[in-house]
Amino acid sequence: MSETTSRSDDYESVIGQSAQGIAEFDDDRHGLIHKVQHALHVTPSLVPLIVLLLSIIIFGILLGSKFFSPFALTLILQQVQIVGILGAAQSLVILTAGIDLSVGAIMVLSSVVMGQFTFRYGIPAPMAIAFGLACGTLCGFINGWLVAKVKLPPFIVTLGMWQIVLATNFLYSANETIRSQDIAAEAPMLQLFGAKVQIGGAVLTVGVIFMVLLVVVLAYVLKHTAWGRHVYAVGDDPEAAELSGVQVKRTLISVYMLSGLICAFAGWALIGRIGSVSPTSGQLGNIESITAVVIGGISLFGGRGSIMGMLFGALIVGVFTLGLRLLGADAQWTYLLIGLLIIAAVAVDQWIRKVSV
Amino acid sequence: MEPILKGRNLVKRYGKVTALDHCDFDLYPGEILGVIGDNGAGKSTLIKAVSGAVTPDAGEVFLDGKKVKFASPLDARGAGIETVYQTLAMSPALSIADNMFMGRELRKPGVMGKWFRKLDRPAMEKFARDKLSELGLMTIQNINQAVETLSGGQRQGVAVARAAAFGSKVIILDEPTAALGVKESRRVLELILDVKSRGIPIILISHNMPHVFEVADRIHIHRLGKRLCVIKPGDYSMSDAVAFMTGAKEPDPEMLAA
Numbered sequence: 324m325s326e327t328t329s330r331s332d333d334y335e336s337v338i339g340q341s342a343q344g345i346a347e348f349d350d351d352r353h354g355l356i357h358k359v360q361h362a363l364h365v366t367p368s369l370v371p372l373i374v375l376l377l378s379i380i381i382f383g384i385l386l387g388s389k390f391f392s393p394f395a396l397t398l399i400l401q402q403v404q405i406v407g408i409l410g411a412a413q414s415l416v417i418l419t420a421g422i423d424l425s426v427g428a429i430m431v432l433s434s435v436v437m438g439q440f441t442f443r444y445g446i447p448a449p450m451a452i453a454f455g456l457a458c459g460t461l462c463g464f465i466n467g468w469l470v471a472k473v474k475l476p477p478f479i480v481t482l483g484m485w486q487i488v489l490a491t492n493f494l495y496s497a498n499e500t501i502r503s504q505d506i507a508a509e510a511p512m513l514q515l516f517g518a519k520v521q522i523g524g525a526v527l528t529v530g531v532i533f534m535v536l537l538v539v540v541l542a543y544v545l546k547h548t549a550w551g552r553h554v555y556a557v558g559d560d561p562e563a564a565e566l567s568g569v570q571v572k573r574t575l576i577s578v579y580m581l582s583g584l585i586c587a588f589a590g591w592a593l594i595g596r597i598g599s600v601s602p603t604s605g606q607l608g609n610i611e612s613i614t615a616v617v618i619g620g621i622s623l624f625g626g627r628g629s630i631m632g633m634l635f636g637a638l639i640v641g642v643f644t645l646g647l648r649l650l651g652a653d654a655q656w657t658y659l660l661i662g663l664l665i666i667a668a669v670a671v672d673q674w675i676r677k678v679s680v
Numbered sequence: 681m682e683p684i685l686k687g688r689n690l691v692k693r694y695g696k697v698t699a700l701d702h703c704d705f706d707l708y709p710g711e712i713l714g715v716i717g718d719n720g721a722g723k724s725t726l727i728k729a730v731s732g733a734v735t736p737d738a739g740e741v742f743l744d745g746k747k748v749k750f751a752s753p754l755d756a757r758g759a760g761i762e763t764v765y766q767t768l769a770m771s772p773a774l775s776i777a778d779n780m781f782m783g784r785e786l787r788k789p790g791v792m793g794k795w796f797r798k799l800d801r802p803a804m805e806k807f808a809r810d811k812l813s814e815l816g817l818m819t820i821q822n823i824n825q826a827v828e829t830l831s832g833g834q835r836q837g838v839a840v841a842r843a844a845a846f847g848s849k850v851i852i853l854d855e856p857t858a859a860l861g862v863k864e865s866r867r868v869l870e871l872i873l874d875v876k877s878r879g880i881p882i883i884l885i886s887h888n889m890p891h892v893f894e895v896a897d898r899i900h901i902h903r904l905g906k907r908l909c910v911i912k913p914g915d916y917s918m919s920d921a922v923a924f925m926t927g928a929k930e931p932d933p934e935m936l937a938a
Binding site for chain 2: 556570626
């Protein structure tokens with residue numbers, strides 16, 4: 324060893340005398356814009372929150388108390404509850420760099436299972452609801468299994484499942500709606516999520532409370548548990564996650580199963596929202612949930628964003644929808660603005676990514 | 681002496697490419713084994729085969745004389761083998777502490793940990809900070825900063841610190857100094873010797889001949905998917921080693937038995 328090292332230059336001998344200080348960098352970008360960019364990078368859900376508050380203020384000024392009242396504001400919550408719950412399911416999947424096009428279909432099938440099991444087979448409502456929840460979880464498991472084990476792209480898997488689940492829904496239900504009065508008379512538990520809680524002028528439903536609680540619980544789970552960190556790691560770089568000790572397949576399957584379960588809860592909430600069990604309802608669930616997720620600042624490439632942002636995104640859509648309707652504008656203006664927001668959200672996402680610290 | 685980690689007749693094929701061709705491998709307790717070889721010689725595949733990242737098509741791996749079959753890196757890690765991969769295997773958007781504890785997170789004691797499965801962030805951060813300080817890597821200002829905000833050398837330092845902190849039987853380092861500056865390389869080499877003094881054997885894969893010759897006790901020369909020979913750094917010069925691994929020179933027949 325001595326023979327070989329002596330032949331090489333002793334180029335490292337000066338290291339001992341080298342500077343010991345910690346690298347310091349003069350940050351010459353002191354401008355306000357840079358500070359904003361930094362804050363947004365650290366807390367990505369700030370963007371949708373600011374947009375949400377601004378839009379509430381603007382519509383509040385334009386419409387006065389017609390909009391800026393506890394009743395109208397809680398009405399928005401009621402209108403977004405389904406999208407909010409589906410968005411929570413969608414967020415989990417998108418955080419793993421996947422996408423779930425079948426959320427709406429799973430929701431409808433689960434609600435149909437709950438309704439038909441009660442009315443066709445006479446199973447007690449709580450049991451039928453359990454079957455509905457199991458049905459959603461099973462659909463999610465099939466998605467997850469195909470994505471994780473068969474290694475098919477999530478887009479393709481859920482595109483296929485969307486059609487399969489929807490067709491199953493129509494075939495099984497024979498396109499038959501269960502009427503609201505019948506449910507209220509025989510199985511009121513199916514409409515549980517529609518139960519209203521009044522606080523002053525504010526009207527909350529069980530579904531709204533469930534949506535908020537669900538998002539808060541998921542935000543905690545994603546940030547403060549090992550499973551949550553694994554979801555982010557898998558979305559960030561699945562190979563690195565696998566090598567550093569994450570059970571990637573198991574995590575993926577659990578994410579899709581949980582997503583399916585949440586969609587089934589959305590199905591239950593859907594019965595509460597519309598009163599009846601209708602196989603033709605909730606058709607736009609997948610697109611609306613993806614919209615909420617994107618406006619909420621969750622990256623479609625996975626691993627970045629927060630589920631709180633998704634809730635803000637869903638609320639932004641709700642505020643625009645109600646605000647523009649109260650202003651008497653054509654509904655198409657809502658779609659136009661939502662379209663602009665989607666593109667703006669992704670542009671902002673790219674911009675804040677440019678700063679690394 | 682019985683090798684602590686032993687591979688026999690390992691074969692791994694990727695389609696028509698044979699990455700490992702009936703390869704043998706021995707790591708003895710307490711030693712630093714350098715592994716050198718040309719690009720594409722199969723060094724990385726060999727390492728992945730003994731660390732569970734790939735499952736060999738044929739052949740056996742023994743740890744402490746007992747036959748083992750690792751289905752995943754998690755299995756190998758459970759058995760006490762830690763690996764620093766060339767790609768570092770870190771999640772860029774997550775923090776340093778999150779990355780160090782990936783897959784072996786600490787939970788809060790009591791109800792919060794047991795029922796709410798809450799992570800013990802303060803403990804994880806303290807541990808990560810201590811380990812990085814040991815490695816002299818405290819130029820990292822904030823233990824909660826995302827790994828993507830670190831320089832290449834700092835990332836490598838975090839990966840090495842992770843392996844050194846958790847490896848109990850064997851530590852495998854795949855090109856640990858490739859992205860590092862002179863000073864940081866020196867620290868990693870010191871760390872390698874420090875880990876060795878704690879009695880944990882190390883496999884060091886590197887293209888950097890001076891580094892390998894400086895710290896290794898024996899050098900495994902890999903060529904065309906198998907072990908060509910094992911040399912002691914004192915007996916041969918770096919140019920001999922390069923000649924062996926590129927095929928410019930054939931090793932003596934008696935060395936092949938080693």
